[in-house]
Amino acid sequence: MLMGPGPSDVPPSILEAMAQPTVGHLDPAFIEVMDAIKDLLRYAFQTDNRLTMPVSGPGTVGMETCIANLVEPGDTVVVVENGVFGRRMKAMATRCGAEVVYVEEPWGRAIRPHVLAETLEQHPEASVVAFVHAETSTGALSDAETLVDLAHQHGCLAIVDAVTSLGGVPVRVDAWDIDAIYTGSQKCLSCTPGLSPISLSERAVNHIRNRTTPVQSWFMDLTLVMEYWDDQNGRSYHHTAPINALYGLHEALRRLHEEGLEHAWARHRQHHTALKAGLAALGLAYIVPEGERIPQLNAVTVPDGIDEAAVRHALLHEHQLEIGAGLGDMAGDIWRIGLMGHSCRAENVRTCVRAIGHALQAQGLDVDPGAAVASAEGTLASQQAATA
Amino acid sequence: MLMGPGPSDVPPSILEAMAQPTVGHLDPAFIEVMDAIKDLLRYAFQTDNRLTMPVSGPGTVGMETCIANLVEPGDTVVVVENGVFGRRMKAMATRCGAEVVYVEEPWGRAIRPHVLAETLEQHPEASVVAFVHAETSTGALSDAETLVDLAHQHGCLAIVDAVTSLGGVPVRVDAWDIDAIYTGSQKCLSCTPGLSPISLSERAVNHIRNRTTPVQSWFMDLTLVMEYWDDQNGRSYHHTAPINALYGLHEALRRLHEEGLEHAWARHRQHHTALKAGLAALGLAYIVPEGERIPQLNAVTVPDGIDEAAVRHALLHEHQLEIGAGLGDMAGDIWRIGLMGHSCRAENVRTCVRAIGHALQAQGLDVDPGAAVASAEGTLASQQAATA
Numbered sequence: 001m002l003m004g005p006g007p008s009d010v011p012p013s014i015l016e017a018m019a020q021p022t023v024g025h026l027d028p029a030f031i032e033v034m035d036a037i038k039d040l041l042r043y044a045f046q047t048d049n050r051l052t053m054p055v056s057g058p059g060t061v062g063m064e065t066c067i068a069n070l071v072e073p074g075d076t077v078v079v080v081e082n083g084v085f086g087r088r089m090k091a092m093a094t095r096c097g098a099e100v101v102y103v104e105e106p107w108g109r110a111i112r113p114h115v116l117a118e119t120l121e122q123h124p125e126a127s128v129v130a131f132v133h134a135e136t137s138t139g140a141l142s143d144a145e146t147l148v149d150l151a152h153q154h155g156c157l158a159i160v161d162a163v164t165s166l167g168g169v170p171v172r173v174d175a176w177d178i179d180a181i182y183t184g185s186q187k188c189l190s191c192t193p194g195l196s197p198i199s200l201s202e203r204a205v206n207h208i209r210n211r212t213t214p215v216q217s218w219f220m221d222l223t224l225v226m227e228y229w230d231d232q233n234g235r236s237y238h239h240t241a242p243i244n245a246l247y248g249l250h251e252a253l254r255r256l257h258e259e260g261l262e263h264a265w266a267r268h269r270q271h272h273t274a275l276k277a278g279l280a281a282l283g284l285a286y287i288v289p290e291g292e293r294i295p296q297l298n299a300v301t302v303p304d305g306i307d308e309a310a311v312r313h314a315l316l317h318e319h320q321l322e323i324g325a326g327l328g329d330m331a332g333d334i335w336r337i338g339l340m341g342h343s344c345r346a347e348n349v350r351t352c353v354r355a356i357g358h359a360l361q362a363q364g365l366d367v368d369p370g371a372a373v374a375s376a377e378g379t380l381a382s383q384q385a386a387t388a
Numbered sequence: 389m390l391m392g393p394g395p396s397d398v399p400p401s402i403l404e405a406m407a408q409p410t411v412g413h414l415d416p417a418f419i420e421v422m423d424a425i426k427d428l429l430r431y432a433f434q435t436d437n438r439l440t441m442p443v444s445g446p447g448t449v450g451m452e453t454c455i456a457n458l459v460e461p462g463d464t465v466v467v468v469e470n471g472v473f474g475r476r477m478k479a480m481a482t483r484c485g486a487e488v489v490y491v492e493e494p495w496g497r498a499i500r501p502h503v504l505a506e507t508l509e510q511h512p513e514a515s516v517v518a519f520v521h522a523e524t525s526t527g528a529l530s531d532a533e534t535l536v537d538l539a540h541q542h543g544c545l546a547i548v549d550a551v552t553s554l555g556g557v558p559v560r561v562d563a564w565d566i567d568a569i570y571t572g573s574q575k576c577l578s579c580t581p582g583l584s585p586i587s588l589s590e591r592a593v594n595h596i597r598n599r600t601t602p603v604q605s606w607f608m609d610l611t612l613v614m615e616y617w618d619d620q621n622g623r624s625y626h627h628t629a630p631i632n633a634l635y636g637l638h639e640a641l642r643r644l645h646e647e648g649l650e651h652a653w654a655r656h657r658q659h660h661t662a663l664k665a666g667l668a669a670l671g672l673a674y675i676v677p678e679g680e681r682i683p684q685l686n687a688v689t690v691p692d693g694i695d696e697a698a699v700r701h702a703l704l705h706e707h708q709l710e711i712g713a714g715l716g717d718m719a720g721d722i723w724r725i726g727l728m729g730h731s732c733r734a735e736n737v738r739t740c741v742r743a744i745g746h747a748l749q750a751q752g753l754d755v756d757p758g759a760a761v762a763s764a765e766g767t768l769a770s771q772q773a774a775t776a
Contacts, residue, residue: 002412006628010410018632019407022398022580024390024710056582057445057607060627064607092606186628192410194444194582194630216604218480219445219452237715239448240394240574242582244406245633322412327625 001343003352004324005136005297006164007186007193008340010248014191017251018244025241033250034229034241040253044166044189044261045181045199047173051222052199053229054185054249056242059163062182062196064092065220066159067130070180070204072213073097076126078119078156080111082142083135084328085161093130096216101126107135107329108299110292111142113150120154129156134165136187137327139297139336140288141169145176152177157204163187166197167256167341168268168296179204185245188268188296190341191252194245252341268295270383271344275337278353278376282360282367287334296344298337299330303365308332311359319355349376389731391740392712393524393685394552395574395581396728398636402579405639406632413616413629421638422617422629428641432554432577432649433569433587435561439610440587441617442573442637444630447551450570450584452480453608454547455518458568458592460601461485464514466507466544468499470530471523472716473549481518484604489514495523495717496687498680499530501538508542517544522553524575525715527685527724528676529557533564540565545592551575554585555644555729556656556684567592573633576656576684578729579640582633640729656683658771659732663725666741666764670748670755675722684732686725687718691753696720699747707743737764 002009023030034053041052055062067089071077077098079090082105093100101123105111111131120126129151133144144160151158157179162171167188173181179201186193200208200222208215208222215221219239228238256264272295276286284300286293302308308325312335315321324336337352353376357369390397411418422441429440443450455477459465465486467478470493481488489511493499499519508514517539521532532548539546545567550559555576561569567589574581588596588610596603596610603609607627616626644652660683664674672688674681690696696713700723703709712724725740741764745757 002410004412007410007412007631010632015407015409015632019403021403022390022395022574024392024395025581027704027710057449058627058630060607061445064605068605088606095602095604095606184628186410192630192632193413193628194633214483216483217452217456217608218476218483219448220605239446240572240581242446242580242630242633243395244398244403244580244636245582245630248632316415322415 001321001348001351003338003343003348004322005336005338006184006340008190008338008343010190010192011255011342013255014248014251018192018248020244020247022243025243026235026237030243031235033246037246037250037253040250040257041197041199043257044253045171045173046175047199049173049199049201050230051205051226054246055196055198056239057196058194059182059184059196061220062184062198063089063161065198065222066180066182067092068096068215068217068220069208069222070128070157070159071096071098072211074099075128076101076123077128077130078103078123078126080105080116080131082109082111082140083107083132084137085132085135087328089130089161108138108140108287110140111147113143113146116147116150120150120156124154126154126156128159130159132161133171134169134294134297136164136297137330138288139294139299140292141294144178148176148178157207164297165294167264169265169294173199185249185252188341189252189256190343191248192245194242195249268339268344270380271339271346271349272296272298273383274376274380275339275349275352277379278349278372281372281375282353282357296338296340298339299334300337301334303360306360306363306365308335310363311356314359314362315355319351321351321355346380389709389736389739391726391731391736392710393724393726394572394728396578396726396731398578398580399643399730401643402636402639406580406636408632408635410631413631414623414625418631419623421634425634425638425641428638428645429585429587431645432641433559433561434563435587437561437587437589438618439593439614442634443584443586444627445584446582447570447572447584449608450572450586451477451549453586453610454568454570455480456484456603456605456608457596457610458516458545458547459484459486460599462487463516464489464511465516465518466491466511466514468493468504468519470497470499470528471495471520472525473520473523477518477549496526496528496675498528499535501531501534504535504538508538508544512542514542514544516547518547520549521559522557522682522685524552524685525718526676527682527687528680529682532566536564536566545595552685553682555652557653557682561587573637573640576729577640577644579636580633582630583637656727656732658768659727659734659737660686661771662764662768663727663737663740665767666737666760669760669763670741670745684726684728686727687722688725689722691748694748694751694753696723698751699744702747702750703743707739709739709743734768
């Protein structure tokens with residue numbers, strides 16, 4: 001049972017799709033799968049962007065692809081950091097030769113729009129703003145629409161990390177006018193890890209067309225990648241696509257479309273509220289204030305005196321349950337409990353609350369796992385009654 | 389039936405391995421899989437190199453990873469081209485800021501060592517030599533051992549593309565003293581596409597340690613990647629590994645180890661000789677001279693007056709058989725028939741010779757498909773008798 005920060009549980013139908021016979025990467029039957037994936041991704045991202053496709057690599061490659069294509073040496077890039085992945089964006093932009101204006105916001109909090117506004121006023125030379133919508137290292141959700149709007153007011157393109165947000169909370173690429181966005185296959189899409197869907201606006205595509213220097217990575221150069229993924233001029237070989245992984249992504253996106261985004265978002269909220277009740281009954285406190293949290297990543301403080309690694313070890317080996325450790329500055333201080341995609345269901349919440357309760361008891365904490373599970377279940381039932 | 393330049397047919401046991409439940413990328417059980425993959429890769433590459441692991445992306449990413457790590461801006465890099473993939477190496481090295489000395493050798497031929505030697509004498513400032521061992525665009529095999537030796541004589545590191553060679557013909561990383569080598573999962577390893585095993589010598593690793601500039605790609609920076617793939621300092625997160633794809637690679641490498649490299653090489657030679665007899669009976673001529681060919685990629689000239697795309701279309705739709713078209717300068721002029729890994733077996737040779745025979749007949753060529761198949765079968769039988 002995967003309840004860490006991703007990968008999440010992969011449904012059997014996705015695993016079965018991945019085990020279908022491999023065909024050639026230019027086979028007409030596979031081109032149809034590619035086209036279906038692009039359409040389903042447009043639905044998932046809520047966009048009509050033509051340049052919408054999965055990068056053949058993990059989310060980190062999606063991040064670097066967006067940055068490397070939109071940034072040229074000497075450009076000023078504003079990176080707002082409120083967790084590990086903002087740091088990573090800074091490192092990548094720096095390696096692309098950017099002058100990075102680095103805004104360090106508190107970890108575990110949403111990014112404050114006024115801080116970005118002030119930064120942009122001080123840096124009229126900036127051409128790109130990059131930030132993380134939902135920080136996987138803390139579970140904080142920022143107001144992407146407002147931040148993107150600020151970027152545009154100051155003549156900047158906006159790059160948004162939606163690795164953990166897509167499929168769990170609203171992400172509206174066109175309505176929010178996002179220029180470049182990327183996600184990962186293994187979070188709320190519940191596919192296996194290894195693919196990174198991206199989408200770029202027409203404004204971003206024009207920006208790439210008007211570059212004066214080549215994209216530093218040949219593999220990530222989207223003008224080359226699109227010769228394979230876009231049929232404007234017939235498909236031609238760029239790299240050999242990961243055929244079977246794409247079968248899996250197709251099935252994951254088909255499932256999301258079948259459930260419907262609104263329903264998926266509601267499901268994540270419901271089980272998050274149930275989990276929260278169970279964790280509260282165990283005395284575990286969230287690091288992110290109410291109102292700035294995402295439902296799909298629940299970061300809680302490790303109680304005083306508890307050996308956090310021993311708890312994770314017990315969960316894994318006695319309950320076959322994985323939860324996440326803290327990352328970066330928060331290593332050792334927090335646990336990160338994922339409720340992503342297929343992992344976001346009543347059975348997982350119950351198992352998780354019960355198992356953590358027993359592990360805390362085993363270390364001498366005075367908690368009642370049964371009562372905590374009952375609290376989670378009661379909360380879920382009352383929410384479902386309210387919805388029905 | 390996949391008999392193009394890759395992907396090749398994927399055996400059921402590899403597809404089944406990929407459909408096993410996903411676990412976390414830091415799960416101790418998965419760390420064991422990673423360790424087993426590294427050991428099996430050392431066998432496949434015939435090396436003791438510590439830095440031996442699969443890059444989380446297709447072969448193109450393996451190529452760019454080797455180049456980006458070993459090349460710094462301003463370095464002189466000698467790239468010897470004798471097909472499409474040498475061109476790609478040049479493009480990547482240029483984007484890394486290298487001064488590329490570009491040696492254009494004839495397509496469809498092995499690289500001539502004296503040409504490299506002369507180039508290196510003229511460019512004592514060169515620090516890296518890069519070339520393709522077995523060109524996937526033509527099927528020509530170069531003498532990697534001699535070329536690497538020349539590179540070393542002139543104080544250069546040698547980067548070798550073994551995408552199509554590994555598993556089909558001898559590749560001896562330690563005996564030939566190769567500094568950086570990469571391959572793809574979907575050729576003679578018969579795994580699904582999407583992973584690129586690499587191996588770097590201690591000399592290459594020291595070269596990376598002594599860089600004065602950061603590797604331009606954060607994702608491909610091996611000093612960062614190895615924090616996850618090497619256990620020297622405990623595993624830490626770099627990117628989320630493509631868990632299920634790695635299950636598949638593990639099974640593919642286990643199969644290769646079970647068969648044994650020597651046996652795999654002999655199998656590729658045998659079925660290549662049989663295919664060659666069948667193709668000769670159909671009047672099809674190889675573009676690469678005897679003695680410079682790899683068995684696993686058979687590039688033959690399209691006969692005059694034949695619509696090559698129509699033949700491939702007929703093979704795909706009437707015989708469920710994929711063969712490859714020409715690439716780059718050779719598009720439209722040749723077919724590329726793969727005999728890689730699991731695709732390299734008697735059944736495939738028979739089907740391929742028969743199907744091409746029928747397709748040529750349908751376009752009015754006076755050939756006898758039955759006789760061509762008999763010729764291939766007779767050749768295989770006499771070889772097997774000779775071996776037994």
